[in-house]
Amino acid sequence: MDKQFYQQIFESQKGVPAVPPNHVIAAWADALICLLFPERADCFPISIDEVHHKLELREKELKAIMELTDTCEQVSKKAGSFFRRLPELYRLLNTDIEAILSGDPAAKTRFEVIRAYPGFFAIAYYRIAHGLLSLQIPHLPRILTEHAHGITGIDIHPGATIGAYFCIDHGSGTVIGESTLIGAHVKIYQGVTLGALSVDKSLMDRKRHPTVEDGVVIYSNATILGGDTVIGSNSIVGGNVWLTRSIPPNSKVYHRPSIDLVEQEILE
Numbered sequence: 042m043d044k045q046f047y048q049q050i051f052e053s054q055k056g057v058p059a060v061p062p063n064h065v066i067a068a069w070a071d072a073l074i075c076l077l078f079p080e081r082a083d084c085f086p087i088s089i090d091e092v093h094h095k096l097e098l099r100e101k102e103l104k105a106i107m108e109l110t111d112t113c114e115q116v117s118k119k120a121g122s123f124f125r126r127l128p129e130l131y132r133l134l135n136t137d138i139e140a141i142l143s144g145d146p147a148a149k150t151r152f153e154v155i156r157a158y159p160g161f162f163a164i165a166y167y168r169i170a171h172g173l174l175s176l177q178i179p180h181l182p183r184i185l186t187e188h189a190h191g192i193t194g195i196d197i198h199p200g201a202t203i204g205a206y207f208c209i210d211h212g213s214g215t216v217i218g219e220s221t222l223i224g225a226h227v228k229i230y231q232g233v234t235l236g237a238l239s240v241d242k243s244l245m246d247r248k249r250h251p252t253v254e255d256g257v258v259i260y261s262n263a264t265i266l267g268g269d270t271v272i273g274s275n276s277i278v279g280g281n282v283w284l285t286r287s288i289p290p291n292s293k294v295y296h297r298p299s300i301d302l303v304e305q306e307i308l309e
């Protein structure tokens with residue numbers, strides 16, 4: 042093979058930021074989730090002291106990951122802040138579990154939601170990633186939400202802001218863009234896109250994705266686009282709706298499909 046090609050590959054290594062492997066970063070988040078939610082764990086802490094000790098271990102692991110991550114500054118301070126905020130993250134995740142359990146007639150127990158629901162898995166990773174992003178920790182947030190995306194098919198950008206009691210049922214194909222704002226008690230189904238109306242690169246610092254106010258339900262495959270688009274509180278957006286403008290609170294928006302039914306002749 043052409044030696045220039047080898048040279049090109051070799052040169053491409055220069056300038057690549059140093060970041061621990063994705064599986065190490067995901068394993069840290071997974072261990073943290075298992076500690077917060079023993080329903081996902083294979084062994085439980087045997088005392089309160091051990092809970093304390095394991096949380097300190099997770100903090101040390103986060104620091105170690107951050108130290109090996111390029112452009113990660115103020116490692117101890119930021120890892121400390123993340124863990125000080127952990128009780129609030131835990132509180133929010135418990136509201137999400139409650140929302141899934143009370144919002145889905147098929148969900149029988151809290152255990153089932155925590156162990157088996159893709160919506161809970163994706164939200165847990167998102168809330169951790171969002172916490173890291175809000176401390177301006179580079180690289181790790183996107184790696185975490187992409188890990189959850191790979192497993193669940195639910196793509197939540199860590200920059201999105203999502204209130205308490207968030208329920209995603211089923212979820213495959215759901216996309217929640219970077220500047221999306223979601224209030225409390227919002228429920229969404231599979232295939233929902235909260236996306237940008239234009240993907241021009243010059244818009245990168247602008248709000249490109251919708252605002253969804255409290256109490257909204259968005260059914261499967263609805264597409265809601267644009268940074269100025271506001272879905273007013275307690276609205277219902279039906280399946281397959283395509284929406285690029287705001288709707289007032291308490292609206293119901295439905296897609297009216299046209300279906301032709303042709304009865305077949307039964308041949309004797």
Ligand SMILES: CC(=O)OC[C@H](N)C(=O)O
Pocket residue numbers: 216217218219235236237238239240249250
């Ligand atoms: C979700 C979505 O609109 O994605 C498009 C593009 N990545 C952006 O963030 O603008």
